[in-house]
Amino acid sequence: MNNAPPDQELLESFKNPATKEQAFTGIIKKYQEKLYWHVRRLVIDHEDANDVLQNMFIKVWKGLENFREDSQLYTWLYRIATNESLTFIAQQKKRNSVSLSDDENGLSGKLKSDSHFDANKLEWKLQLGIQSLPEKQRIVFNLRYYDEMPYEKMSRVLETSEGALKASYHHAAKKIENYILNH
Amino acid sequence: MEPLNEILEELKEISPFLAKLPKVNVFDVPENYFEILPEAIALHTLLMNDEDNNGSKFQKINAFQNVPVEYFNSLSDSILSKIKDINVGNSDKESAETFPLLASLPKKNVFSVPENYFENLSGEIISKLDTKAKSAKVISMFAGWRKYAAAAIVAGIIAISSLFIFNGTTNDTNDAVAFAANVSKQFKTPEQLEAGLAALGDEEIIKYLEKHGSILDNELLIKDVDVEELPAVTDYLLDENTLNKYLDKIDANASVKN
Numbered sequence: 001m002n003n004a005p006p007d008q009e010l011l012e013s014f015k016n017p018a019t020k021e022q023a024f025t026g027i028i029k030k031y032q033e034k035l036y037w038h039v040r041r042l043v044i045d046h047e048d049a050n051d052v053l054q055n056m057f058i059k060v061w062k063g064l065e066n067f068r069e070d071s072q073l074y075t076w077l078y079r080i081a082t083n084e085s086l087t088f089i090a091q092q093k094k095r096n097s098v099s100l101s102d103d104e105n106g107l108s109g110k111l112k113s114d115s116h117f118d119a120n121k122l123e124w125k126l127q128l129g130i131q132s133l134p135e136k137q138r139i140v141f142n143l144r145y146y147d148e149m150p151y152e153k154m155s156r157v158l159e160t161s162e163g164a165l166k167a168s169y170h171h172a173a174k175k176i177e178n179y180i181l182n183h
Numbered sequence: 184m185e186p187l188n189e190i191l192e193e194l195k196e197i198s199p200f201l202a203k204l205p206k207v208n209v210f211d212v213p214e215n216y217f218e219i220l221p222e223a224i225a226l227h228t229l230l231m232n233d234e235d236n237n238g239s240k241f242q243k244i245n246a247f248q249n250v251p252v253e254y255f256n257s258l259s260d261s262i263l264s265k266i267k268d269i270n271v272g273n274s275d276k277e278s279a280e281t282f283p284l285l286a287s288l289p290k291k292n293v294f295s296v297p298e299n300y301f302e303n304l305s306g307e308i309i310s311k312l313d314t315k316a317k318s319a320k321v322i323s324m325f326a327g328w329r330k331y332a333a334a335a336i337v338a339g340i341i342a343i344s345s346l347f348i349f350n351g352t353t354n355d356t357n358d359a360v361a362f363a364a365n366v367s368k369q370f371k372t373p374e375q376l377e378a379g380l381a382a383l384g385d386e387e388i389i390k391y392l393e394k395h396g397s398i399l400d401n402e403l404l405i406k407d408v409d410v411e412e413l414p415a416v417t418d419y420l421l422d423e424n425t426l427n428k429y430l431d432k433i434d435a436n437a438s439v440k441n
Contacts, residue, residue: 021263024259024263025259025263028258028259028262028263029255029259032255032258036255036258040210041210044210046211053258053262054262057262058266061262061266111209114210114211115211116209116211117209122204123204123205123207123208124209126201144190145194145206146206148190169193173197173198173201174197174198176198177198177200177201180200180201181200
């Protein structure tokens with residue numbers, strides 16, 4: 001990503017039909033890892049993450065021509081990835097509402113069904129703690145804890161005030177701590 | 184990017200316990216992930232040369248969470264491939280679902296065309312159309328009309344010659360008869376007649392009609408021609424020499440009169 005072209009350059013190239021595809025590939029390559037892990041932490045399963053990511057980039061392809069360049073590509077992509085992930089989770093929740101009675105959204109169940117899952121290990125407890133959070137707090141915690149995203153950028157991604165985000169992160173971290181200590 | 188220390192300090196304030204936890208990646212991706220992605224076959228080799236994601240950044244994240252290198256290298260191609268599938272339409276989508284291997288193969292054309300063929304094709308066709316419009320016979324629209332008109336002329340020539348033969352007193356009569364006899368001799372069989380009709384040009388027909396239109400008046404023909412003497416249509420079908428015989432008969436009658 002360090003050697004990736006600047007967003008402005010990629011967006012300019014995208015406007016040119018001759019370099020459109022190349023520019024789009026450049027955008028994917030530049031952001032795919034960050035977005036993949038953001039999505040993966042939200043939907044847990046790799047296949048789901050892959051589906052969400054691909055659908056998300058397809059929407060980016062369709063919407064990039066109308067992208068307002070006064071906003072940052074980085075935050076725009078994160079917003080789409082987040083929305084796509086939440087839409088996917090909502091669909092899953094609706095589909096599995098009868099079968100999954102023990103887990104609120106089935107994501108904890110997905111974690112537990114992982115072949116490497118070990119309930120005694122802290123890293124898995126942390127993940128279960130994250131899944132125990134309300135949706136918004138889960139996203140805020142992930143973006144801050146893993147993506148190390150500044151509140152200012154997060155504010156643009158989630159269209160929420162920085163103050164509210166700070167409060168969300170605070171509550172989330174406290175809840176996770178309690179979850180780990182009590183499980 | 185906000186300094187890591189700042190974020191860490193913030194977490195220490197909220198939860199020193201969490202701040203001490205190592206950020207271990209619990210997630211994994213299947214080995215040989217690319218093998219289950221048919222779209223990955225349709226890779227753009229040029230894009231594969233881009234090693235943006237094989238550098239230190241990837242190593243950093245990979246140390247945090249384990250992902251096969253190939254996954255990120257082909258992700259962009261995989262997404263582009265999906266976009267193309269969508270653009271192509273439902274039939275391709277169906278084929279991608281039914282025949283993933285075939286659908287994943289690049290649609291490469293094995294046939295070649297001459298250089299600049301498509302660039303020049305339209306101009307070539309247009310120039311041919313121009314030439315044709317100037318010089319060619321208009322066949323399609325008037326083919327039927329032309330045939331019937333030619334047939335009418337032949338019939339007219341025969342009838343007129345008969346007319347002149349039966350009433351023949353003018354100086355033109357001999358010329359007309361000679362012309363008719365000459366024409367009739369050329370069409371002794373249906374094949375010859377057909378060939379003769381086909382050989383007649385539009386201009387010849389039009390000129391003939393302009394010149395002889397007045398004497399091809401139906402009333403005049405019907406009044407002066409003994410219709411009963413003319414062979415019936417079925418006679419032509421039964422005996423291909425009917426026309427020939429009829430013409431011989433006319434010749435004979437003319438000879439008697441003269």
